[in-house]
Amino acid sequence: MGKSFIHKDFLLQNSFAEELYHNQAKDLPIIDYHCHLSPEDIATDRxxxxxxxxxxxxxxxxxxxxxxxxxxxxxxxxxxxxxxxxxxxxxxxxxxxxxxxxxxxxxxxxxxxxxxxxxxxxxxxxxxxxxxxxxxxxxxSCRSLLSKMKVEVVCTTEDPTDSLEHHQKMAKENPSLFMGTSFRPDKAILIGSEDYNIYVDSLSEVSNLEISSYNDLCEALTKRIAYFDVNGCTLSDHGLESIPFELATHTQVSTIFAKKRSGKQLDEKEIKQFETALLLFLSQTYSEYGWVQQFHLGPLRNNNSRMLKTLGPDTGWDSIGDFSQAKNLSSFLDALDSKNKLTKTILYNSNPADNEVFAAMIGNFNDGSVKGKVQYGSGWWFLDQKDGITQQLNALSNVGLISCFIGMLTDSRSFLSFPRHEYFRRVLCNLFGEEVQKGELPNDMDLIGKTIQNICYYNAKEYFDFKN
Structure with a gap:
């Protein structure tokens, strides 16, 4: 009988790739800094x-x-x-x-x-x-499954209204696994949503603050950021079609919020003005707390209205969008940087046509203050497969520095998804191994091996500095 499909050298096409994977990448712990696992399942060890x-x-x-x-x-x-x-x-x-x-x-x-x-x-x-x-x-059990894959850090994703009770439980038990979270306030930003006022009411209740003005909204979100920070959160996350950038005065934004709260319809310009203002406010607040902010950009969600009505969101009806990204993203990052309020930032694209756009964009705002301050995030969603991963690695290598990259994440809801880190590491090692074989990279296993280790683990460990 021949060897099984999944064997020790799976995806590794030459001896250099094999050496890099088995001697440098294979046994490193995993820092999974963005996922959608259930914190309750982890805390109760389901x-x-x-x-x-x-x-x-x-x-x-x-x-x-x-x-x-x-x-x-x-x-x-x-x-x-x-x-x-x-x-x-x-x-x-x-x-x-x-x-x-x-x-x-x-x-x-x-x-x-x-x-x-x-x-x-x-x-x-x-x-x-x-x-x-x-x-x-x-x-x-859930924690055992994570332990089997040598997961050291796992960061779930929670709305500002979340109690974080399960993260608190994990912190008290102080297991070897550190469970952090990302603060995801999209529902507070997307003012065009039909359920926006219902959401603001829930935020008002949780923050113990009557939200009757835009200032109140900002105060409530600031209180929740402080609450998340006390409970060990050091990241935010935003899932948007594209970065909005339509500037308005504070008075204009306040009027827009009041109009929405009174039940009136907003036009597209008003929506973008509000989204821009609140996103800038939040990003400046993240900077004050020293958080890392993440922007997942580009998906076209809920394409099938019939099935959305039947099953709800996140049930498999999303796809790649073709939104214009570069100009607004540049203006947004520059607006923060010009005030020295641009915190560590990770940008993810869902459209492969934007690979070089995002890879080039990060270089505009890496100011030397922090290694890899602005990151081009790993292949995401439709792009987290062998070809997508390779294209992301190549784009970053060609117009940025792959050596500073913070590596892979699962972005998954499944406790059985962590071999995706192995998958990424094998693709990474094979990419470098093939170029060593071709003579495009030096046959220097100390140099290449250290680069592989940094991408797979040490860059993320330094970048996030989780206190576990």
Whole structure:
């Protein structure tokens, strides 16, 4: 019998790549500085009843693939049993060939469960029972799953109204795993939303402050930033189509907010003026606290209105957008930098056409005060696969400094997604290994090895300086 599909040199195409991965990258801990894992599951150290709970529930990557091959919705988000859902996924897997799901699926089965057979309809029941039995063990609880992958830091993502009770619980228990969070105030910024006033009311309640003016809104958000900071938060995150930049006076912005609170409709210019003002205010506040700010830019969300109405957001109906990014992003960063209020910043794009735009943009605001102060973030969402990762690494190498890069993250809702760090490290090592073989990089394993280690772990450790 030949070697299994997932083997020790998977994706490594020559001896230099193998040496870099096995001797430099493989055993480094993981700092996962952005994800969407449940903090409650981590704090309570949840144990899953079966692999479907851990692997398929909430994973819209898998859901999109299942719909594409003709799986009925009842086996995706409907009333089918967990075993039936798994069987439907197993039927789908062979048809994901050349999609990153094929790699991820088999890496995850191998790394967590020691299962190296290729998943399909014929072995699905056996694999379901074996993996589910392992997951019901305490050795496969949420924290144990993270520990298996050597996760040192994990940062979830919470709204300003969140109580952070689960982060508080983790801090008191003081386990070896540090669970941080990112402050994500998009709902306070996106004033064009139909539910905006409902959200502001909830923010008012949590902050114990009546929000009747724009000043009140800023005060409430400042209070929540202070609360998050006390509870160990050092990052913010924003998921936007593009950075708004339509300047207005404070009086104008206050009038816009009052108009919205009175139930009146806003025009597009008013919406952009408000979003710009509040985003600038928040970014200046992050700077005062020394936080890192993240901007995930470019997706076109909720394209299928019929399914959005049926299933809600984040269920697999988003795609790559083609928004103009460079001019507003430059103006926004410059507005902060001109006041010396530009904190550490990470920019992520979802459209590969913007790779060089983002890679070049960061160089405009790296002022020498901090190594890699403004970062071009790793391949994200539709781009976190082998080709997308390689393109991001090449763009950053060509117009920036790959040596200062802070590396990979999962951006995932699944506790079984952490082999994506291994996947990234293998792609990274192979890229460098191939160029060493071609003579495009020196055969200096000390120099190249240190660069690999920094990208995979040490740059992020220095950049974020988590106090765990």
């Amino acid at each position: 144990t899953f009843n079966n692999i479907t709970e851990a692997w398929i529930h909430g994973d819209h990557y898998k859901w999109r693939a299942m719909r594409t091959v003709g799986i009925d919705e009842q086996y995706i988000t409907g009333k089918a049993t967990d075993e039936e859902r798994f069987m439907a996924w197993a039927k789908t897997v062979p048809q994901t060939i050349r999609n990153p799901l094929y790699h991820w699926t088999h890496l995850e089965l191998a790394r967590y469960f020691g299962e190296f057979d290729l998943l399909n309809e014929n072995n699905a029941q056996t694999i379901y029972r074996s993996t589910s039995e392992q997951l019901r063990s305490n050795h496969f």
